[in-house]
Amino acid sequence: MRNDVIDLSRAVPPIVPALEATLAKSIGERLSRSDAGGLLRTNRPRGTEDDRRTGAEWIAQRLAFTPDIDRMIVTNGTLNVLFLLLNQLVGKSGTLLTEEMTYPNMQALSGILGFNIKGIPLDGDGLNPNAFEDLCRKIDTPKVLYTIPTVQNPTAIVMPPKRRVEIATIARKYNVLIIEDDAQALMVEEAGAPIATLAPELTWYVMGLAKTVVMGMRVAFLMTPRAEDAGALMSKFGKMSMWFVAALQAELAQAFVANRVAYEATINIRKIAAARRRIVADILQRPELAKGPLGLHVWVPTRADARDLATEALAAGVLVRPGIQFAAEPVLSEAMHGLRVSYCETRKEDDLRRGLAILAKIISA
Incomplete structure (x- = not known):
């Protein structure tokens, strides 16, 4: 895999600065007992x-x-x-x-x-x-x-x-x-x-x-x-x-x-994820993706074979996961024609926008 790939494959939460700031303090308090x-x-x-x-x-x-x-x-x-x-x-x-x-x-x-x-x-x-x-x-x-x-x-x-x-x-x-x-x-x-x-x-x-x-x-x-x-x-x-x-x-x-840091982190993660999901919906021109309950990823149905789209995206520097990678049984079904796009792995919003722009061109083509 190339070194400059923009990773939209992992459904992980964004980094919350407040949690990072309290990490050393929390460790110190525990170890000083x-x-x-x-x-x-x-x-x-x-x-x-x-x-x-x-x-x-x-x-x-x-x-x-x-x-x-x-x-x-x-x-x-x-x-x-x-x-x-x-x-x-x-x-x-x-x-x-x-x-x-x-x-x-x-x-x-x-x-x-x-x-x-x-x-x-x-x-x-x-x-x-x-x-x-x-x-x-x-x-x-x-x-x-x-x-x-x-x-x-x-x-x-x-x-x-x-x-x-x-x-x-x-x-x-x-x-x-x-x-x-x-x-x-x-x-x-x-x-x-x-x-x-x-x-x-x-x-x-x-x-x-x-x-x-x-x-x-x-x-x-x-x-x-x-x-x-x-x-x-x-x-x-x-x-x-x-x-x-x-x-x-x-x-x-x-x-x-x-100390309530975990609860506050979850609230902040929701806010960041909501803003990023709106970016996904806007750049992919899929307004429906901005609606409904929140999460760390969206599902983007595709007309073309999602495996081919994911391969093309990777060659262009964007990593996403096609539906077949989530198959319970090793059989491709109609439901699997889609891509899971995760939007919180990249720390820089500019990288997210750039990756989505590449993906949007591939999907629309």
């Missing part, structure tokens, strides 16, 4: 009580209640917790159901862990409930649904409340466990209630800090359906330290939530 040596010398399987309390407080913004910390597990990022859950809940004999386009690492996880994936068609409101129920009828193996109902990846769809109720009802009817990934949910001020509040006995709810606070904060929070479910997960993976949250990261997460 009399017990700092002990804090940083021990592993944190599941997270300390304070870690889990921080996680419960953070996800309470979406749940409208603060979960008991016995239901909480704090991990070294979302990918780690997904690895644990897919191993535990799906396994080699199971089938994972998910949107036909989804988190790109799902294919890799399927190859490592050995489970099958079945993609569910999407419509304008997200995961199609009729197609979901049809698959539930046909599949006999243990079933798990992985879904991103709020700012879906890559389509940026926010599932409306009625659709969430439909999905929860079908899952309960067929006893389908749900992994709900709410990575960008705090970007949306009035998203629908999480599915975890509609089918709490079935849902494993995941939210990290990487998308709405700072990308390098490798801390993710998992709320299990019941306290005993957290215990079962720990009994299987409790000694495998590769997924433990790093002590310093956990301490920073505690500090940023306690």
Whole structure:
């Protein structure tokens, strides 16, 4: 890849100056404590009580209640917790159901862990409930649904409340466990209630800090359906330290939530993202992209093969991701004719404008 590429491929939050300014102070305060040596010398399987309390407080913004910390597990990022859950809940004999386009690492996880994936068609409101129920009828193996109902990846769809109720009802009817990934949910001020509040006995709810606070904060929070479910997960993976949250990261997460820096960062990220999304809509001449719920990326449908457009864009110095890269199954469908364009990775607005201008010419041609 050429060195001067403008990266519009990664859905990461913009840098918030106020957070950067408090970083050194927050670290200093934590390390100056009399017990700092002990804090940083021990592993944190599941997270300390304070870690889990921080996680419960953070996800309470979406749940409208603060979960008991016995239901909480704090991990070294979302990918780690997904690895644990897919191993535990799906396994080699199971089938994972998910949107036909989804988190790109799902294919890799399927190859490592050995489970099958079945993609569910999407419509304008997200995961199609009729197609979901049809698959539930046909599949006999243990079933798990992985879904991103709020700012879906890559389509940026926010599932409306009625659709969430439909999905929860079908899952309960067929006893389908749900992994709900709410990575960008705090970007949306009035998203629908999480599915975890509609089918709490079935849902494993995941939210990290990487998308709405700072990308390098490798801390993710998992709320299990019941306290005993957290215990079962720990009994299987409790000694495998590769997924433990790093002590310093956990301490920073505690500090940023306690001093409100994390909350303020999310508000500022929304403002920057909203301004940048308007730039995307203007330069691509797609006014509809400026409307609706906010996120860190937009989905741009294309008439031409998105793979060819992405290849041409890269040759011109712009990196974007075509829909096929998000495929749940390695099959190109009509829905995948589009590009995911992320607009907060580039620190300089001029670079964003220049990259979008190049992309606009390629798409229109």
